[in-house]
Amino acid sequence: MSDWLVPYLVFNGNCEEAVNFYQKVLGGESQILHFGDALPYPAHPVPEQAKHLVMHAELRKNGHIIRFSDTFPKLPYSVGNNVSFSLEFDTKEETKAVFQGLSEGGTIEMDLQETFFSPLFGKFTDKFGIIWQLSCRKSQ
Numbered sequence: 001m002s003d004w005l006v007p008y009l010v011f012n013g014n015c016e017e018a019v020n021f022y023q024k025v026l027g028g029e030s031q032i033l034h035f036g037d038a039l040p041y042p043a044h045p046v047p048e049q050a051k052h053l054v055m056h057a058e059l060r061k062n063g064h065i066i067r068f069s070d071t072f073p074k075l076p077y078s079v080g081n082n083v084s085f086s087l088e089f090d091t092k093e094e095t096k097a098v099f100q101g102l103s104e105g106g107t108i109e110m111d112l113q114e115t116f117f118s119p120l121f122g123k124f125t126d127k128f129g130i131i132w133q134l135s136c137r138k139s140q
Contacts, residue, residue, distance in 0.1 A: 008067045008133055010082040015054035015070040028061030035072070039116045049073060056117070084123075084131035095120045095136040102126050102134075 011018050016032060023030045036051030053070040067086055071077040089095040099112050105127035112122035112134070120136040 004087065006065045006067055006086040006088070008069070008084040008086045010077070010084070011054075011068065011070050012077045012082075013053060013070055015057060015068050019054070019057045019059060019068050022066065023059055026059065026061060028059050030057060030059045032057040041116070047073060081131065084133055086133045086135070088135050088137055090137055092120050092136050095134055099124070099134045102132055 009018070019030050019032060032054055033056045034051060035046045035053050035055045038046065038055055050073050053072070055069060057068040059066045059068070071082075087098065089098065096112060099122050103122075103124040103126065106124050108122070108124040110121070110123040112120045115121045117138075118135040119138060121134070123131070123133045125131050
């Protein structure tokens, strides 16, 4: 794990504006992926009104990363659930072990599963109310 603990900031429709603002002030390189840019997933199609929203963005500078996204339409958004921590692991085994340990006694929002961007991804709130997103790196 080179990028061990990464803050993940969530916005309510103005994520791209926020990423551009932070990049202007902090410098660095940014990448933005909109929901409309993602590979189609027939079981969960992206509504037309969500295609312009940010699905995932990163700002990188001097080895540091901040990740961002917009809240998907109709999901609750409030100050307090708009910050989470993202952990990325090199193996599925490590991802599973940490997910199981940290989520114990918490509430799982998305169980570990394969996605188009990760062999394993899951999201939960731990027993202390902290939101976590865990993923496994794609094989090189």
